[in-house]
Amino acid sequence: MFARPTRILTIILVAFGLFLTAAFLQRILKGSLRLSIFTISPSEANPPTPQILAFWEVWAKVIDAARPEIPAIVLQEVAQPAGIQPENERDRKPFNLSIGIPKTDVELLRQSHERLVGHANFSRVNEQATRLFSGTGIVTVAGGYYFAPAILSIRMLRKTNATLPVQVFLQNKSEYEKKICQEVLPALNAECFVIQDHLRKDNPVKVEHYQLKVLAILFSSFESVLYLDSDCMALLDPKELFDSEPFLSTGLVSWPDYWIATEDPIFYRIAGLPSFPKGLPARSSEAGQLLISKQTHLTTLLLAAYYNIYGPGIYYPILSQGAAGEGDKETFLAAAVVLDNPDYRVRHRLGTVGYHEADREFHGTAMVQYHPGDDYAPRDPTSLKQARPLFFHANSPKMNIAHLLAEDKVFYPGTEDRLRIWGPKESMTKMIGYDIEETVWVEIVEMACTLDDTLEDFRRAWQICERAQRHYRETFQSDATAFPT
Numbered sequence: 001m002f003a004r005p006t007r008i009l010t011i012i013l014v015a016f017g018l019f020l021t022a023a024f025l026q027r028i029l030k031g032s033l034r035l036s037i038f039t040i041s042p043s044e045a046n047p048p049t050p051q052i053l054a055f056w057e058v059w060a061k062v063i064d065a066a067r068p069e070i071p072a073i074v075l076q077e078v079a080q081p082a083g084i085q086p087e088n089e090r091d092r093k094p095f096n097l098s099i100g101i102p103k104t105d106v107e108l109l110r111q112s113h114e115r116l117v118g119h120a121n122f123s124r125v126n127e128q129a130t131r132l133f134s135g136t137g138i139v140t141v142a143g144g145y146y147f148a149p150a151i152l153s154i155r156m157l158r159k160t161n162a163t164l165p166v167q168v169f170l171q172n173k174s175e176y177e178k179k180i181c182q183e184v185l186p187a188l189n190a191e192c193f194v195i196q197d198h199l200r201k202d203n204p205v206k207v208e209h210y211q212l213k214v215l216a217i218l219f220s221s222f223e224s225v226l227y228l229d230s231d232c233m234a235l236l237d238p239k240e241l242f243d244s245e246p247f248l249s250t251g252l253v254s255w256p257d258y259w260i261a262t263e264d265p266i267f268y269r270i271a272g273l274p275s276f277p278k279g280l281p282a283r284s285s286e287a288g289q290l291l292i293s294k295q296t297h298l299t300t301l302l303l304a305a306y307y308n309i310y311g312p313g314i315y316y317p318i319l320s321q322g323a324a325g326e327g328d329k330e331t332f333l334a335a336a337v338v339l340d341n342p343d344y345r346v347r348h349r350l351g352t353v354g355y356h357e358a359d360r361e362f363h364g365t366a367m368v369q370y371h372p373g374d375d376y377a378p379r380d381p382t383s384l385k386q387a388r389p390l391f392f393h394a395n396s397p398k399m400n401i402a403h404l405l406a407e408d409k410v411f412y413p414g415t416e417d418r419l420r421i422w423g424p425k426e427s428m429t430k431m432i433g434y435d436i437e438e439t440v441w442v443e444i445v446e447m448a449c450t451l452d453d454t455l456e457d458f459r460r461a462w463q464i465c466e467r468a469q470r471h472y473r474e475t476f477q478s479d480a481t482a483f484p485t
Contacts (some may be wrong), residue, residue, distance in 0.1 A: 013117040018419075031158060043173035043194040049221050053198060056218065059125075060200055063306050066115035070105040072313030078322035080399065085329075086284050092280035094265040097321055101266060107147065109270045109314075110417050111405040117339070119273070125302060125332050129295040133223035136242050137165040141212045142230045143175030148400040148447065148457055150230035151180075154188045155443045166190035169216035173197075179454050180236060195219065209306045210316075210327035218290065218301050218325040229288040230434035232393045233440075235432065236371070241291055246344035251296030252334055255346045255391075257286035262323040263330060273339040279347050280337065284320075286387070287329040288393040289369060292445045303335035304328075347388045348375045351431055353422045357413060365421050370429060389432050397421070400466050401448050402461040408465045418475040438476045445472050 048429045052434045058067045079097055101109070116122065138157070144149035155164055161370055168190055170176055195212060196221045207215065217225050224242050228234070246339035247253055250310045261284040265276050287311040296299065308328050319334055320326035351368030374387035397409045404410050422428060449469035 003050060006086065009081075009111065013292050015408055033251065038409075043170075043176050043197055044178060045170065045173075045194040046194045048193070048198045048219065049132075052219060052221065053448040055128065055305075056198060057200065062116060062119055062122075063089070063302075063309060066306065068314050069108050070101075070314070072099065073099060073317045075317055075322045075368050076097065079320065080257070081324050082260045083258070084260050090279075090281055092261055092282045093450060095260070095262045095278050095321070097262065097264070097323060098266060099264050100319060101264075101318075101342060107272060110272065110379050113270055113306075114272060117303065118160075122299065126295060126298045129223060129298045133221060133294050134372045135169060135222050136163075136224040136239075137220070137222040138166050138226045138238070139169065139216050139220045139222065140228050140230050141169050141171075141216050145169040145400060145457065146230040146398070147175075147177065147180065147455060148402065148471045149394070151184065151188075151447060151451075151455075152399055152440070152443055153228060153230060153233045154182070154190050155447070156233040156440065157238075159439070159443075160234055162234065162235045162239060164239055167193055167216075167220050167222070168387055169193050169195050169212065169219065171195055171212055177454075177456055183361045184451065184454065193219065206482060207309070208293060210311060213287070213328050214305045214308050214331065217290075217307060223295055224293050225291070226289040227292070228391070229393065231395050231398045232288040232391055235353070235389050235436075237390055238390075241372065244373050246372055247291055248295070249260055250342040250344045251293030252300065252332070252336055252343040253291035253339065253346065253372045255289060255329055256281065256348075257325065257329065258350065259324060261285075261308065261330070262321045263319045263334070264321060266320050267334070267381050268338075269332075281347070284323070284325075284331050285333055286325075286350060286367065286369070286393070288331065288395065289391050291372070292332075292333060297336065299339055300332065300335045303339060304331045307331040307334060344372060344376065346370060346372050346375045351389065353392075353431070354421045354427075355420060365394070365396055365423075369393065369397065392432070392436060394422075394433045394440075399444065401444050401455060402464060404470075405461060405464065405467050410475075418471060422473060441472050441476065443469075445469055454484065 026276050028037040030099050077097060079095065121122070140153065150168060157166070166185075166189065168181075168185060171194075173194055173196065176192065176194060185191060195215050196206065198215070199207065213227065217227050226241065241247055241253070260282055268276055279442060292301070307319070308331050311328065311331065315331065316326050319330040333343060347371065348370040350370075352364050352367060353366040354362055354364040356362050368389050368477070371389040371390045396406075397404060409418055409421070411417060420437055425435045425438075428437055445465075446467045447455075448458065449465035452461070452464050458464050
């Protein structure tokens with residue numbers, strides 16, 4: 001006799017559920033509810049530190065209130081890459097190309113910029129660093145295509161006997177790979193964080209690509225950070241960098257690029273400086289690696305975050321004018337200069353790595369950056385040539401074996417001849433001290449054969465282990481039978 005009420009109750013509950021579902025879908029269709037997989041629930045990654053989350057919540061609102069109120073800048077002319085004569089290395093001149101921003105827009109940009117740097121609490125931000133951050137470590141951005149190079153970079157780091165912890169930041173929860181983040185990386189003293197977990201649910205700016213770097217550094221729990229791009233490998237244990245000059249006296253060390261700096265001089269008026277700064281190096285920056293202390297440079301990072309969040313269409317074209325590598329590369333030093341915060345720029349020219357085709361055309365495939373301690377106080381006071389190679393930035397192509405195989409990047413273009421991507425063994429040994437390409441390929445084969453069912457990029461690749469072994473064997477004339485299968 002109790003069946004009927006139970007049945008009625010069931011019908012009522014089902015009807016109520018259908019009503020809620022219909023209402024929910026109607027709100028989505030009308031646009032009154034923003035459906036985002038990034039805000040329904042946090043990712044499985046390590047959660048944000050509450051203090052850092054609260055800090056960013058405050059300053060994200062200030063940065064949003066300081067939003068530039070001009071249309072996106074459209075370049076009429078792009079700055080062409082230009083080399084630098086040795087005698088002009090340390091003397092930056094105003095670049096002879098200007099975007100031609102209308103005076104009214106320049107004033108609007110100046111006013112919005114001032115809303116951030118002129119904020120009542122901005123100048124005291126550095127005082128919060130010791131409360132918010134602690135320790136020393138390495139930060140990188142990975143996920144998707146960039147996961148394999150990042151894992152390779154961390155494996156190469158461990159070959160230097162470095163024990164510094166690594167924090168790996170992913171753009172969003174869709175890039176989170178459970179086994180990689182919970183098993184593979186922890187075995188290398190590395191852990192995953194998701195940038196989207198740190199952002200406001202109503203975050204109005206889509207953060208991606210170049211904008212991720214500064215946020216990863218800001219959201220890291222480390223006070224002293226060595227940032228490395230996912231394709232940048234340390235050749236020496238970087239721990240000593242944090243305990244010596246020039247880092248101790250400046251808290252910010254950066255490295256040079258090939259080309260002359262090309263910022264529009266109007267930038268300094270926008271930033272509130274009276275004139276073009278003196279003493280800047282002629283070269284632009286190469287930001288595949290950056291050494292920074294938040295205790296000294298938390299304001300620098302906040303201002304750099306501003307330049308990056310409003311980079312596309314505003315500050316990227318202002319700071320680079322479309323030159324090669326336009327993106328976050330100039331934002332860190334620009335922020336330090338504007339705030340008159342100390343920094344050190346490595347003077348040693350970066351090294352170039354690559355190979356020649358049969359017609360002798362050279363293809364650059366990687367860059368070598370040098371030790372700032374040797375550069376700061378050279379062992380031979382008359383020369384910088386003895387500085388030790390410190391970072392190997394394998395930027396083109398990136399060392400993701402799945403893509404190298406799929407795109408035939410392991411062969412000389414148009415042939416079936418195996419390619420040494422970074423050039424002859426003799427050249428490598430002379431520059432680095434050993435054959436880094438063979439060493440890296442040992443790690444690549446190990447990864448291809450042990451992560452082929454784990455890393456999402458590798459799971460889609462055909463016979464990745466066997467093909468990686470074959471390339472190693474035929475390129476380096478070494479037996480690959482010792483590798484796992």
